[in-house]
Amino acid sequence: MAIYLSVSALIEDDWQSHNVREFRIVQAAKAMHRLASGTHRKWDVWIPRLDGTVPYEMHAYPRSSGIVLRKMGEAVEKACGGLPKTAVPEIIALKTERFGLHQSHPLPSS
Structure with missing residues (x-):
């Protein structure tokens, strides 16, 4: 729910963003997908000029696309119910x- 509310607030606050339902649910699902997937490895790499090792990390994520994102986004949108109507303006x-x-907001007139 936090991801969906955050994404909704970002999209609503950005005047140049695509403020349509499908964009919102897919962007929220992409963020959720990143948290739930990926390969994460950590090891020490020998560096001769340092005569020692340094930690090295690799984070790789599968491509997130397709109908699964729409289904995930729809599920979280349904779970949030009417909460975004009150929460998003407060978040902004x-x-x-x-x-x-x-x-992206126009400059306030003086």
């Missing part, structure tokens, strides 16, 4: 208070 207000207007 808190974000604006802390960080200012999104760069």
Whole structure:
């Protein structure tokens, strides 16, 4: 739910974004998919000039696309119900208070 609300707030706050349902649910599903998948490896690599090892990490994620993203997005959208209608404006207000207007907003007239 947190991911869906965050993505919804980002899309709503960005005046140049595609503010349509399918874009919102697919973007939220992509973020959820990244958290639930991937290959993560960590090992030490020998560096001769340092005469020692340094830690090395690899993170690889499968391509997220297709109908599975739409189904995942629809499921989380359904789980959120009417929450985004009240939460998204509050999230945007808190974000604006802390960080200012999104760069896509027109400059306020003086």
